[in-house]
Amino acid sequence: MTVLTVTRRILLVLGLPAVLFTIWWVATADSTDFYVPPLRTILTAFGDTWTGDRLASDVLPSLLRLTAGYLLAVVIGVGLGLLVGMSRVVRDVLEPVLELFRAIPPPVLVPVIMLFAGIGDTMKVIVIVSGCVWPILLNTVEGVRAVDEVLDDTCRSYGITGSSRLWHLVLRSASPQIVTGMRQALSIGIILMVISEMFAADNGLGFTIVQFQRSFAIPEMWSGVLLLGLLGFVLSLLFRFAENRVLAWYHGLRRAQRNP
């Protein structure tokens, strides 16, 4: 790669973000609008707000709830998905029920779950699980259903059965679907983390940001919005990184099929 192409690449990646940032900066520099403070003020507030105590008292609890809820949802979703996907009868019986549950907008489950689980951490984790589990479950079912017949016959003729078949054949061949479900679940999980904290909580990102808004601490509120955006971006980046590792074979296969 020549210096020129490197420069070009850097320009393409960073150019527009830099332009947008500058526009925001300049356009709000002399802003007297109470609701739209200068970007400089927001960034200062960001530094003051989200370092130190708040990191441990608000950001960390939110992330822990998200992680707990998400991982639980993955385990439950994949586990049930395997069970449902491998039996035709179970699948037929449960699919309409599952589709109905999946179609319920996850945030409306917050009030329902609050009835059972109060307003503590348990409630928030259950809310996240109850929203994240459906895409994972249904995608796993689809993936398991679609296990290739020829490959299945191959496994049977070589005596690859039981847990070996489950791991080497079923789970692996369903993994692109499972990952798709997990990707959908991740964005639902972030939404539910925020919403459940906005509803009822005494700490957490969602709670704090709403507090800022209600007390008209506008630059702090904007900094919270920025932090949530950043969080979404970083998590999706991490997800993509993990996906590229786990599904390297799948992306390669797709590329090979596109350009035979």
Next chain:
Amino acid sequence: MTPPAPASVKTRPAGTGTGPGGALARLGPGGGAALRGLAGLAALVAVLEVLPHTGLVSADYLPPASETGRTLWHLLAEGAFWTALGDTLTGWGLGLAIAVVGGVVAGVAIGSVPVLRAATASTIEFLRPIPSVALIPVAVLLYGTDLRSVLLLVVYASFWQVLVQVLAGIHDVDPVAEDTARSYLLGGWGRMRYVMWPTALPYVMTGVRLASTVALVLAITAELVIGAPGLGREIAVAQTSGAVPRVYALVLVTGLLGVAVNLLARAVERRALHWHPSARREG
């Protein structure tokens, strides 16, 4: 043209192809499956009916299915319910329409100019995963409980779904088809009409289908959290006033609405793509 996935392979495109509604759509021909599915739904209702009576779950938290059903029946007779439903559908439809038009226009503009595409890629990758609920405080400050608050969230969330699919669709245009069109002296407009659009259409329809689901979720979320009029607010009100069966009835309505939106989106997709190989394969 390269369709989204080669027909002869075991792996289908992960994701977009297998959405909700697939199971319902499949129920058609297999009478046995439909019967079993009905049995599943009936069993769910039966469990929900019996569970509160056994005392395992307090009826205060989980009213029997019959009571939820009764409440739903009364709900249907209320003018306020229909108004709320109308509000929700307005927020959903309007937001979706704006997102689709915006997404398609932006997608075609960005997608057909390689430099623009390269220059915007990083920005799109950054903005897309930002959870739209992060905008809730901003929406409240700027628009209060207005419809515009709902629209802000709905449009932000569903716009990316459409845009990303449109970009993928245009990216998929076969260079050979493009060259063929050029050699037959098709102009820019002609190439767009006969080469780009037919290739991108399946992707656009997928984007619209995904966006329609997301839009409904965000419309109801905005009502629930911000308090904009609609089904979401009805749920919040019912919850704070302790009308538990009403909460369940309304949640059920949102679920059914979700199923309906799904089926509708799939039907539209099938209609628009009845000529396209991908539709035949998926159906």
Next chain:
Amino acid sequence: MLDVRNLQKTYTGRHRNVEALRSLSFHIGAGELVCLVGPSGCGKTTLLKCMAGLLAPTGGEVRLDGHPVTGPPPGMAVVFQEYGRSLFAWMNVRDNVTLPLRRKKLGKARERELVDHALEVVGLADAHQAYPWQLSGGMQQRVAIARAVAFEPKVLLMDEPFAAVDAQTRADLEDLIRRLWHELGVTVLFVTHDIDEAVYLGQRTIILSKSPTVVQEDLTIDLPDERDQLHTRSSTRFAELRAHVYEQIQRAKHHSGATSPALPAQDRGPALQKSES
């Protein structure tokens, strides 16, 4: 060794039954290389799946060394036509070959030895780390063959394994099969729809009728054991045998278990016929 006795298979559908195999009987001795050929749609794959224990026959039985086959027997390996679908896309070549050996618990050293040797003999000694989809079709089928070789089966069933590769590769792979058969002393049943292949490869060629299927002819291929693409295929005897099989296949297209052998020209209509059951 491998005995097929009065094998019948009728697929039971919701509205109609389809009789695929009428009544098939033949015998394959230990160490034989037998080709099975028939018109397209004559139930070759059904027969092979029944023999592999992947499909339960409606009547009759398959016996391997005197034991009835009720499920996939341990000493048997199958190579399918669809190489792209019979390999694990998420495993590299080496893991693909190794996986079936795992449950044999041979010990790491022996396992490694078998895999190395198998990949060596099929000519993939440099491709251990590649993924199947990085290889050409012919190479992928070599991986599937290597997997079968490493498994050390007594019987190797091959279901039109070269139908989807180009002609040049196909000739190479045919010679590979002859060589492996010689070296390993394995019993091979090779299903094909290609007449040249059916004559070139085997010691015997079993010609099937169209569906519902019966054995139309069991032909001994009296070509010398030493065969090569150039000389064998240009020999007079090859041409005669080829012509004979060709004629038989043409006849087979109008002849099934449902038509009387005395009236070969009489066609009872659609290839899929209702069973009498």
